[in-house]
Amino acid sequence: MPERSESESRKLLRRLRDTLATPAKGQERLDRITHMIADSMRTEVCSIYLFRDESTLELCATEGLNPGAVHQTRMRLGEGLVGRVAKTSTPINTGNAPAERGFRFMPETGEEIYSAFLGVPIQRLGERLGVLVVQSKTARQYSDDEVYALEVVAMVLAEMTELGAFIGEGEALSALHQQPVLIRGLTGQEGSAEGRVWLHEPRVVVANPVGDDPKKELKRLNKAVEELRLSVDAMMSGSEIVDKDHQQVLETYRMFANSRGWLRRMEEDIQRGLSAEAAVEKEQSTTRARMGQVPDPYLRERLHDLDDLSNRLLRILTGQGRDTGAAMPENPVLVARNIGPAELLEYGRKLKGVVLEEGSVGSHAAVVARALAIPLVIHAERITTEALNGDAILVDGDQGVVHLRPEDTVAGAFRDKIAMQAEAQSRYASLRELPALATCGTQISLHMNAGLMADLPSLAGSGAEGVGLFRTELQFLLRSRVPRRGELAALYSRVLDSAKGKRVVFRTLDIGSDKVLPYMKPQDEPNPAMGWRAIRVGLDKPGVMRMQLQALIRAAAGRPLSVMFPFVAQMSEFEAARRALLSEIERERRAGHVLPTSTEIGAMLETPSLAFAPRSFFELADFVSIGGNDLKQFFFAADRENERVRRRYDTLDVSFLDFIGRIADRCAETNTPLSFCGEDAGRPIEALCLIAMGLRTLSMRPASIGPVKHLIRRVNLAELRAVIDDAREAGALTVRPAVMEWLARQPM
Template sequence: MVERMESESRKLLGRLRDAMASDVAGQARLDKITHLIADSMGTEVCSVYLFRDDETLELCATEGLDQAAVHQTRMRLGEGLVGRVAKTGKTMNTPDAPAEKGFRYMPETGEERYSSFLGIPIQRLGEKLGVLVVQSHDARVYTADETYALEVVAMVIAEMTELGAFVGEGAALSARHQQPVVFKGTTAQEGAAEGHVWLHEPRVVVTNPIADDPQKELERLKEAVEQLRVGVDKMLDMSRSGDSEQLQVLEAYRMFANSKGWMRRMEEDISRGLSAEAAVEKEQSLARARIGQVTDSYLRERLSDLDDLSNRLLRILTGQGRETGADLPPDPILIARNIGPAELLEYGRSLRGVVLEDGSVGSHAAIVARALAIPLIVHAGRIATEALNGDHIMVDGDQGVVHLRPDDSVVTAFRDKIAMQAEAQQRYASIRDTPAVTRCGNRIELNMNAGLMADLPSLQGSGAEGVGLFRTELQFLIRNQMPKRMELAELYARVLDSAHGKRVVFRTLDIGSDKVLPYMKPNDEPNPALGWRAIRVGLDKPGVMRMQLQALIRAANGRPLTIMFPFVAQFEEYRQARKEVDKAIAREVKLGHVLPETLEVGAMLETPSLAFAPEQFFREVEFLSIGGNDLKQFFFAADRENERVRRRYDTLNVSFLSLIEKIVERCARTDTPLSFCGEDAGRPIEAMCLAAIGLRSLSMRPASIGPVKSLLLRCNLEEVRKVIIDARHRGEQSVRPAVMEYLREQA
């Protein structure tokens, strides 16, 4: 029976191949396919529904229903049985369709009340394209072999749709990857950029979904799988002396590469008429569909491993692989599902911008993008599926919007915005060396944030007075193993050399939360932002902290050194960390090494609890830096990675400004130097208000220094402070409206 079905499946796929190759219009080709399927399966009806937009399905071809309904009958995602199949991405096989919940009778199609219904999702690598349906008068459940055969056919239809085999009139049959598309994501790094798409992992195009010679395809598959296994074994051999976590990942790779079940399923797909590439992609699509339904993080990772192996196998079969960074266009904007910091650094400053389907605001990639001063948008829908290499693209990092293949009106407006920004940058360059002194005579110190050697040239070019935050974790994140103390000391020494005597505040290792070292065992925590991170890791793993402190002391080599501990939540944590510094100094004395000329040890105030620490803490700590990003999310209980809640709360909220004002007052009483570090420091309106309530040192990305200084030079902080106090007395939730009105009056 199975052999007969395999023969019928191959026969049907052969006829489909002929239909695909025929020189007829897209609609005629699709009509012919529905006829072939109905005839082959002995059903009264075969219909193909394709998406005309993200929420609407359209009847695009049918055998057995009224032809006048084609391109006229539409349904919403989830509506009727067809809509349910489209929404869930799962096959529906029922002998009594009218009795099913949600059944919708469509009289406009001239359909009779067919009993049996088999609906198969048409999808490709997780992208939903439509639904393939067969119906019969007889009340019967379609057999497993019939269902399997139709799934194979649906997969081929998906490939043909991707290749443009059905392009014709109407939105549902419009050419794919040619229409303008707008993606709304989350801003991870501000800025605007125009360029052309460069896919980090370009989609493999399967041009031959149907096999001419199944035996030859089986041999091609076996050869490719063997090549894959050899490659994985080589990676394992090279990593034997490395970290155990990396070995575990590669062992999982090898397990899948040697999986008999995976191989057997692909061989069955080929025996039913698919090419080797199509068989691999069919199993990959099923794996991706399962990823979306699995909540267990371990299982998701393993399915992702299988997804990655499938990509490797497809590149071997098609020869469509390539090295990262090769043949980049002159104005590349990188598109990827996700990317690691080391991979992003390989591209370097050649990129105009980066857009990710996944990622996060605080991810490793976001930190590197900020260091490279390139716009970054994360959570950008299905852009890696929709974009093609070479597509025209515009990235608005300020609004978190991506315009793919934009129309002329969008291009004109966007270029006007870029031109205005360029003009503003020229104005900012003219005040680069001017101190930020307000009209009321207050001087505000403007520092820059950094994390890579590539950042340091901006110290001179931006007019920054120093480095208010140097993130040391990047040197740990971009490696596959723990860096050596000597390597870190050499790097930190080069940072101090490049600063040419300006103050550099080195923040100790801030890992955990969304920054997990590749060679460190991840912890599955329900809320990692509130979990084992930053100084908590350092105090629990003192060996790593000591090694980094020794590297910093040796890098100073007699020069001034400033060290800051992140995420301090209570006084005792700072005291313990400070003791580690004293121990490191004592050890260097014993070894006869040169000590820093001066040593400042401070903390980041990122939790509300530290604002209410004992007075003695403020007297003992040598300086404080408010970490605005974390402090705001904890103050408002709003995860800054959650787009639904993070924008609800304003930095200029009266309550939040009151907390910062309290910190300013406590530091003033104890004569503790205080600065503010974070995204809000680099926003001119927010920076002006922070200065108005008493902050005299701000640290931001280099590109923000010019805009912030420009506004500070024109403002009177005493007047702004009065506006803030008046808004508070009126009981306003945020001072922003009042401040904006004041600025309009001053213009």
């Protein structure tokens, strides 16, 4: 690169920094910047467009266009060349703007006399802030050096916007992170919470993007990179992971940290005038842009590794990050792009809520959030870029909505909702010791779901009669290696101790699909929910299943043991798993170990095929538990992780209730105990209809037991069944309207 280009680039950046350092109001500062850029680049027009909302750009300052168009000219995302730059996050450089695809003429600006157009996005790590444009009458394309210079200036403008440099007149100049924001996501765990934002990965703010002394900045960068490499080497040597594939992932991580190309690109940016921090962030922005364009999941994950390394490097350079010493606020609500189960457990019950930019309803984090009874909203787009530590936040897990920096009226209404929920919970607490007895005399058994020792105190507090589902996979997901038999036996023993004689049903390892062990090679499956998972993994990996069964037998040691095998699709799978458990019991007997006083062996009915198994299956199984979440998605062929389709089906659909009734009838014929486990068991209306179809045992999250019991005690189940049958006879597709109308007539 010629020395002149380097010095011109640095000169432009210094002029920009000096302009920003001069005291001025927001609009005045923007006007000075456009004048300075036009003068430095010797072009007739420089304009700055900023987003006034998610989809609308506004002309906020210009040198060369009609001043009267400022704060008057607006365009939608994707509209015109400016809108295209904003939407694609890529520059447009043309010598004949009117001939470009999508060109839109704005007559109020007076831009018709300008042919050349160069527009670059103003963005920070994927957060779109606006567009910076230069134009000239001469029909020419801007040089690569000019494009680079404008991109660097746009990056600095983004940093200054982040720091509030343009607060001032004009609606589009309102400071980021100061206005109320409503973000719609998806429900990961129901419940409501009010608190203050606590960022899992705090934003790193680059306070000085311009470097005066390239040699000094290069020295700082190289020192930080060396520290980064040492930390990665330490992570490699301290890792307990022995799996070859995951070792290769860490090797890739180290390869990126030692990449000369990565370092060279940052060094070149410093030579052109950026500070070390700004050079790292510019490279990171490029990486994030590439991440969104790569279809291959493996390559996308590798780019994510590079993005993570950039974050680590920025924290080293700035001293910012998790270890800043900042105190967690009262009533913290955790905000993150995503989070693993172990990290979430480290925060524990001190959290009031969790909001994730990514995640899924079946993710590890969602399972832990449910176990901790913490409201969770997932797929909350832009939350990590919108939120700052300490921001007021309202989490509505019931609706999947987040209010960031809410207005007083919104906060007041939300507090009223929380107060009403608290009042209802206090009413439910009075039912704790009472049976779930319908007015017709039918008694229902209500159990709770669990997966952590932290869940067990809820057994007494909720009024649950036992644990209908203990998820054993969490202990595997929270470790970087396969847990030892002795560790599992000790844990299962503590679970039984905490249950104080109440029944605990242990579900064997349910992995695969969205639950991938950190030390297990991921399976590249087109449809993992219907792939190699649960009992299929256990039967193909008999060593792991045998170890877990031994741990369960030893934990029981003179107490009853109930074991349930997940995702059984055909009788032969259940027979094989049952034989494995009985074989281990016999092995333990020969070894002289204390055996369980009794053993129940059951299956989860999560696939429609098992409902049509031979009668001998129902005679062989000691109990059957309907796994409602999976059964429903397979019955309706609607992926419960897919928001486009998961809400299209209704549990109270006549065909699904008929199917549940048929399962109940088959179990009744063989006197096989039947239960229902899943989200619908904890929804009072759905639970009531399941009971009316023949279910007598439900298992749900502890917080749902009170509301479900309250409704059961109000109704006559025979009358409800008649309402359901009448709706079916009348040709209704769903019984929900008829049931709701009938419930409205029942006494409180």
